[in-house]
Amino acid sequence: MNKFPSRPLAGTGLRLSTLGLGAAALAGLYDAVDGPTAAATLQTAWEQDLRFIDTAPFYGYTRSEGRVGAFLTGRRRGGFVLSTKVGRVMVPDDGVRPGDDGWADPLPLRPVFDYSHDGVMRSFEASLQRLGVQRIDILLVHDIGRATHGDRNQFHWKALTEGGGFRALQALRSQGLVRAIGLGVNEWEVAQDALAAAPLDCVLLAGRYTLLEQGALPFLDRCAAQGVGVIIGGPFNSGLLAGQARYNYGSVPHDMLQRARALAETCAEFRVPLEAAALRFPLAHPAVVSVLAGMRSPQQVIANVSWMRRPLPDDLWPALRHRGLLHAEAPLPAACAKEA
Template identity: 40%
Template sequence: MELRQIGKTPLKSSVLSLGAAPLGGLFAPVTEADASATVEASLRVGIKLIDVAPHYGQGLAEVRLGKALQGLPNDNYLLSTKVGRLLEPSESATVGDNWPEALNFTTVYDTSRRGILKSLEDSCRRLGTSEIDIAFLHDPDRYAKDSSDLRGMISEAYETLSELRSQGRVKAMGIGVNAAEPCFAAMQIGTWDCFVLAGTYSVLRQEDKGLLDACAAASVSVLIGGPYMSGALAGGSTWRYRPIPPDIEDDIARLKAICDRHEVPMQAAALQFPLRHPAVSSVIVGMRSASEVAENYGFLNAWVPDGFWSDLEKEGLARR
């Protein structure tokens, strides 16, 4: 599988990465056997980056990922996890529609030095590793009161993360969000290696507000999360985890017509389109079984003619 450099670091990511949220039971429970099989299948097809977070199942995804990686040489893959959402022990799990089998923790948002160091220490323990390759500040915009508060959170986290990077305790650092604005704010505060941008830049909608171009100019890598937009671009019924809006349904139909004309699976278009931008190092896909890994690997490598991309641009569905 093709590898791409992450920022100006020596790290290289596979163009397809494993998103570990489903291993934490996102939307539906997952067996440990399926979790392990998913990780094994991912490494077998050449996936090099596995992205996880304490938030996924309140630590469950990290625990399951750690068990699946036990005994495997860690020079075969990169691990990224997130800070900001610090897990504190609780008498009961914070379960819900999204995380039906979450572990017994409650979330405290903490970007302080103590909070970040403890979050990484706890993640390492759950993952069964002594080090994390990439640390992302997770969703600061969801907890900030206003733009000033957001900048304060990012600045506070930046001080600790950049210190860890300079000490070699993490090899790269960034933020993981669902909108472009926090990334722009981060770029004004300091030097970052990469961003996870989820649910914002897809083959059907490019709502990054010029962020990818700015990142390409600054040698900051972008990892695109949610290329299927929570399922709508893979035959599902949700767009950004909500029912598909009518205007999106209309554009999906237009996209499908172009796909059918060129005999291109819509999933192949969804995975391959973000990788056409020079800022993008990888697309992160949440997968919960070995069969899903095989399917996505196939879509990644499916033939897509140049005429397909030209037609998308002519239809106004996609821009480079």
């Protein structure tokens, strides 16, 4: 098997496989995944040379971190890149029920937002224990921003900035307990604010720079100019570009449904799976280091790897742009197709 392509995360010494495994689905996002299937999914990803795994305490209310940690036990620490997140402290709660926050079978722990210095440290230390490691490669501030917090966002932003959350991240990095720090968010605006507030290495941006929508293009251009790496999450926009009737973790607006259909029709004309185009497109931007796809079974791993490796015709991308389906200034993936 050919080694899967990887890209460097500038200034950190890390290299990320261009396709990473997002481990939220393994924690039972919407539908339960049993332990043996989760372990088999991680094993298949490993065999396919996907060595970048992203998790978080929030996923399954710690179920994801526990499963990832169990799988990684005994594996050479330099053989994979691991990211997790802070911003929520998990506290015991027997009132947790199936379906809470979209998790089919969450563990009896309730997430409490805490972006302060102490909150970040508590979350980090608990993640080390669940993951069974002594350091985290990439530590991300999870879900800061108005999309999550609404009118409470300013309160949490002050905890992150004035309350020492960013300072805690920088201390962990300077101590070598973390290799890179950043944000893991669904909105680019707060990430742009964060770049002005702290020296971040990367941003995990979910759903805002995809084949479906490129509104975050100016932000990615800024990241490229500043040497900040971008990891693209949600390349299928919560499944809309992979045949599911879901967008942004909810129902699909009519305009997005129409756009997705137009993308699918154009890809079909070029005999290209829509999923392959969706995975490949973000990697054309010079700021993008990796694309994270959620995978809940070995079959989904094989499918995603196949889509990512599939040669795509160069003339697909100008056709999409000509039909108004791609931003006029978005980089096109001709060079990226040769890499993968």
